[in-house]
Every structure is written in structure tokens, then in C-alpha cells.
Amino acid sequence: MNYGMRCHDISGSGTVEEVLDRVVENGILQIQLAMGISLSEYDFSGGHYSPGLAHRIRRELDKRGIHVAVLGCYINPTDPDEARRQAAVNKFIEHLKFAKILGADMVGTETGRFDSQMRITPYTYTEGCYQTLLKSMRQIVSAAEKLGATVGVESVHSHTLYCPEMMRRFLEDIDSPNVEVILDPVNLLCAENVAVQDEVVEKAFRLYGDKISVFHVKDFVMDGETVKPAGIGEGQFHFEPFLRLVKSQKPYAAMLLEESNPRRCHEDVRFLQQIYERV
Numbered sequence: 033m034n035y036g037m038r039c040h041d042i043s044g045s046g047t048v049e050e051v052l053d054r055v056v057e058n059g060i061l062q063i064q065l066a067m068g069i070s071l072s073e074y075d076f077s078g079g080h081y082s083p084g085l086a087h088r089i090r091r092e093l094d095k096r097g098i099h100v101a102v103l104g105c106y107i108n109p110t111d112p113d114e115a116r117r118q119a120a121v122n123k124f125i126e127h128l129k130f131a132k133i134l135g136a137d138m139v140g141t142e143t144g145r146f147d148s149q150m151r152i153t154p155y156t157y158t159e160g161c162y163q164t165l166l167k168s169m170r171q172i173v174s175a176a177e178k179l180g181a182t183v184g185v186e187s188v189h190s191h192t193l194y195c196p197e198m199m200r201r202f203l204e205d206i207d208s209p210n211v212e213v214i215l216d217p218v219n220l221l222c223a224e225n226v227a228v229q230d231e232v233v234e235k236a237f238r239l240y241g242d243k244i245s246v247f248h249v250k251d252f253v254m255d256g257e258t259v260k261p262a263g264i265g266e267g268q269f270h271f272e273p274f275l276r277l278v279k280s281q282k283p284y285a286a287m288l289l290e291e292s293n294p295r296r297c298h299e300d301v302r303f304l305q306q307i308y309e310r311v
Contacts, residue, residue, distance in 0.1 A: 033308055034284045035301050036062030036101055042294055045072045048092045056096045058294040062286060064140070066104035067130070078119055081126040086133035093134065100136035101286035102184055102214065102246055103127055108144035109168035110161050110192050116148060121168050128172075128181040137286070138245065139176075140184035140214050143192040143202075152190050162202075165192045169206055176210040184246060186214040187236075189222040189259075196220065196232065200239040213240055216248035216290070217274055223257040230273045237277045244282055249304065250290040261291050264300040271304065276311040 042063070043054035051070050055063060067089075068076040074085065093100065105127040107120035127139045143165055146155040155161055169183070176183050185202070187193045193202055203211065217233045225232050237244070251267035252259050265271075278285065292300050 033301075033305055034062065034286050035304075036060060036064065036099075036286055036288045037292060037297055038104075038288060038290065039063040039065045039070045041290070041292060042297075043070065045070055047071070047073050048089055052092050052096050052098060055098055059298065061097055062099045062101050062288075064102040064104050064288050065100045065134075065136070066106070067127075069104075078123040078126060081129055083129075083133060086130045089130075090134050100131075100134050101288060102138055102140040103131045103134060103136040104141075105139050106141050108148070108150055109141065109172075110144040110146050110156070110164045111148050112146055112164075113148050117164070117168060121171050124172050125175045128176055128179050128183075131181050132179055138182040138184035138212055138214075140186060140246070142186045142188050145191055156190070156192055157194060161192050162198070165202070166205060169202075169211075173206055173208045173210055177208060181210065182245075183211050184214045185211060186216060186219065186248070188216075188219045189225075196236040196239045199236070203240055203243055211243070212245040213243045214246045214248060215244045216250070218250050218252045218259065218261065218269055219248070221252065221259050223254070223259070226254065226259060226268070230270055233270075233274050234277065237281060241277075241281050245285060247278065247282075247285060247287045248290050249287055250292075263291050263296065264289065265303045271307050272311050275304065275308045279308055279311060 037060050042058055043051040105124050107124050111117040131139050146161040147153045187199050193199045220232050251262040251264050251269045253262045253267045
């Protein structure tokens, strides 16, 4: 297994040196880095990229032996406000330039909702919203192909790519080797399908397992009709069938812990590793 964590779950926000020192102090050498959340001394909104800034961050990562599995840039590519949507696309393309220099495996995003405040709305599930997603992602993927960078796309049940079938359709429509999948199996679950969670996860592997490069791992509990994230091993997620699929199809893929923290992360890893060795 190839474990890591989201940087902001380890260190909070601070200077490059402060944040990365805290990462190393906690024994983590692989991260998902959302620069705008973790690194407080620079502005990572659109228009502030320079190779010099990227190299400055890269030097500090290299000093500490830290690898960036995912450079997080969680935009809303289906924002109904055209100016906001285009600004988000431009920001993501800038992050692709950062990724090239930082040595990040990919720049990752979810696929958004048709609402500028990211509220759940029925239109998100329509063909019109899907076409807006394609419009944004075709521009992003074109830039990724020119830069030799990789775009990581993550499904969420309340977002535009809300199920394995929609992700499969998207991958076929976008048709690019520069697009990979970040799979968070809990994010595919909702009240309607939680009883058949094993089938949902198996379907994701069957439909696009070849494109999965990174896993987000957490647990969940049901809060009424809502799937609520929980700490690993503290909820209702079936880890054995999931890790059996990971072991057979995606050995050494990055597995980034969510709903974890420095106090519990190593115990979370032991919990997962014991299951992984058993299945």
C-alpha cells in the first residue's frame, strides 16, 4: 500500500517551511496539497503563477523527501455564472503548470454542481449540466495535453458525475490519456444505494478501473437519509471487498486518508494494512 494524507489535515495553514516541517514530523511523505488552503504566504488565485514560485515550493518538498500525489484544485466546472466558470478553468490550468514543476502526479477536482454556491440542485443531474462540464474539461484537458500534465477527476453522488455510469461516459467523451480518476468510494454512496455499496464499488472498478490512479479513503455512518463521513473503521463502509479490488487491480496506487489527523493516522494505516494483507 502507498499511504498519504491531505496536507491541511496534518499541518493546518502556514509558510511553506512550517507546513512541510509539520508533515515530516508526523511521518508522512506523500500528500495531497491544496496550496490555497495550506500555504498562507502566497496568493494562489488566478494570475499569480510563475515558474520561480513553483520552483521555490519544489525545493522545499525535495529537501524533505515529500511527494505530491495530488495537487488539489477543487473548482466548480459547472458554475452557471460564465465569468466564474471561466475563471475556475483558468485557475485549474495554472495549477497544471505548478504540477509540472512540483512533480505532482496530477491536479485533482470534483465535477461540481450547477450552482454558484455549490448547493445541491436537480439541474446538476441534467444533460445541460453535463455539457457544461464537458465544455470546461475539454479546455482543461487540451491544456494538460500540451503541458504533459494529468487531470484527476473525482465523482461525488451529488455532483455532475454522480455515478459510475456517468464517469464512464465522461471518460469516453473526453477520450484523453491525460485524464485519470480519483476514486473515493464513499463519495459514490447515498441513501438509495448504500445497501448495495459493494455492487457500486465493484461497478466503478469494472467500468473504469484502468483509469483509477488515486484513492481517497474514509468511512461513513448514516445520519437519517444522509451519508456522513466518519473516521476509518468507525462506520459502515465495507473495507474488505474494496481493498480486495485495490490489491488485485491497483497495487501501489496512492491511498490518501480522509477524516484522519496526525493523532490517529498511523493507527488508520495499520487498520487498512491488516485488512489488505488478509484479503
